[in-house]
Amino acid sequence: MIRRRRAAQPPPSGPEHPGLLLHPATPGSGVEPGDDDGAPPRFTDGPADVLLRRLELTVRRRLDGLLQGDHLGLVPGSGSEAGDSRTYHPGDDVRRMDWPVTARTQVPHVRETIADRELETWAVVDLSASLDFGTAKCQKRDLAIAGLAAVGHLTVHGGNRLGAVVTTGERVDRYPAMPGRLAAERLLRSVVATPRAASGRRGDLAAALETLRRPERRRGLVVVISDFLGDSDWERPLRGLSARHEILAIEVVDPRELELPDVGLLTVVDPESGQTLEVPTGDAEFRARFAEGAQKQREQVGRALRRAGAGHLRLRTDRDWLMDVVRFVAERRRAGSGGASR
Numbered sequence: 001m002i003r004r005r006r007a008a009q010p011p012p013s014g015p016e017h018p019g020l021l022l023h024p025a026t027p028g029s030g031v032e033p034g035d036d037d038g039a040p041p042r043f044t045d046g047p048a049d050v051l052l053r054r055l056e057l058t059v060r061r062r063l064d065g066l067l068q069g070d071h072l073g074l075v076p077g078s079g080s081e082a083g084d085s086r087t088y089h090p091g092d093d094v095r096r097m098d099w100p101v102t103a104r105t106q107v108p109h110v111r112e113t114i115a116d117r118e119l120e121t122w123a124v125v126d127l128s129a130s131l132d133f134g135t136a137k138c139q140k141r142d143l144a145i146a147g148l149a150a151v152g153h154l155t156v157h158g159g160n161r162l163g164a165v166v167t168t169g170e171r172v173d174r175y176p177a178m179p180g181r182l183a184a185e186r187l188l189r190s191v192v193a194t195p196r197a198a199s200g201r202r203g204d205l206a207a208a209l210e211t212l213r214r215p216e217r218r219r220g221l222v223v224v225i226s227d228f229l230g231d232s233d234w235e236r237p238l239r240g241l242s243a244r245h246e247i248l249a250i251e252v253v254d255p256r257e258l259e260l261p262d263v264g265l266l267t268v269v270d271p272e273s274g275q276t277l278e279v280p281t282g283d284a285e286f287r288a289r290f291a292e293g294a295q296k297q298r299e300q301v302g303r304a305l306r307r308a309g310a311g312h313l314r315l316r317t318d319r320d321w322l323m324d325v326v327r328f329v330a331e332r333r334r335a336g337s338g339g340a341s342r
Contacts, residue, residue, distance in 0.1 A: 038320025039137035040146035048192045052185070055146060059153045062322045085109040119160040120177050120218055122245075123148055126226035127194055128169045128203025129271035135256045136318035143315050144225045145191060147250045150325050151223050152184040162187060167208040168197040169272070174211065202230065202272045209237035217244075224310070225250040227257075228301045230272070238308040247310035251301065254317045258298070259291045 040058075041051040085098040088108035098111040125148055131141040148164070156162050162184050163177030173194060175187050197203070205226055212222060222245045224238065241247060260266075266279045280286050305312045313328045315321045 038322060040142050040321060042138050042142055043145065043192055044139075048189060052149075052188055052192065055149050056153075056185070059146075059149050059322070063150065063153055063326065085111050118158070119155060120220035121151065121155045121160065121162045121223060122177065122212055122217070122220065123151060123162070123164040123223045123225060124205070124208050124212065125164055125166045125191060126203055126205050126208070126224075127166060127191075127197070128205075129197045129199060129201060130203065130227055130229050131252065132196055132271060134254055134317050136254060136316075138317050140227055140252045140254055140317060141196075143252050143317055143321060144250075145188065146321060147225050147252070147313075147315055147325075148191060148223075149188055150322070151248075151250075152181075152188065154329070155221065156181055156184045164191065165208050165211055166191055166194055167204060168194060169201040169203040170197050171195075172204075172208055172211065199269075199271055199274055205234040206237050209234055209241060213237060213240050219244055221246045221248065223248045223250060225252065227252045228305075229257075232300070232304055235304045235308060238305075238310065242309040247308060249305045249308075249310040249312050251305075251312065251314045252317075253298075253314060258294045260287045262287070 041054050043051055085101045088110050092110045096110045098109040101109040125144060127141060131144055134140055152162050159179050161177035161179045164175045164187055166173045175190060222241050228251055260281045262281055264282050266281050268279055269276045302312060315324055
């Protein structure tokens, strides 16, 4: 089984690993020329402030337009603050019976609850070298930043706070949880400015997760954004966090990590180990074994996330990522509890 997807050999450009992004018109990219719908901005294409503003406007327009109404966003559960009473309906939790109102009206009533308003959200963002790769509409790094922007938009309101731990394999940056949209925008700018990891450096997602376990923080939401490639040593600290927090895992995937196109003999390099390999993509049997190994690996990641009690959202570089977010939030809203997966 293939344990790690290989990124195509990047052109020489010094010690930093620039990653690979094929032009949308490149054969095998899976994207037709001019098809830019649903793609986050590429942060290598211009000034970060301009691109972040474009991303913010896109997130607000798409999410505000499609998720109107009274909903709980990414935060599962009904909350703990007492709300109004309503008539009992079959299937309601009898532990929420409002006995004083029931006694006065002689009709069974239940007490509704209001979602907790002051939520502390921590995002663990993996920006290791394996994220500097993309063959469709964007790089996985761009999609990870876009996912963080969506989390901020859906959770930062009413005094809620957002903080982040960013890991590249070379460094771990911690940004304290702060309330307000201005603080969330500053956080996004800092994450975009994080230097890319040099080639040959492996990411350490487990160490970043451990920084949230000690010292313990107030109960809240932990969002882990990563491609979850390589060793699965991140499962144990993630399960430890799930004992105290709600967990949401955002898995970032590129289509070439799931299947290979027929482009002949291809020289590829693992950005986190520096290992170079020639891949015979013209061999149909090899492509089938690659796809089977990739599918098994993705299934293993999904099972590990479920064992940790995490909600699982998968974003792909060749799909409309905001529509995937909308579908996920809608499913969580219907389910009313954690663990919904795609």
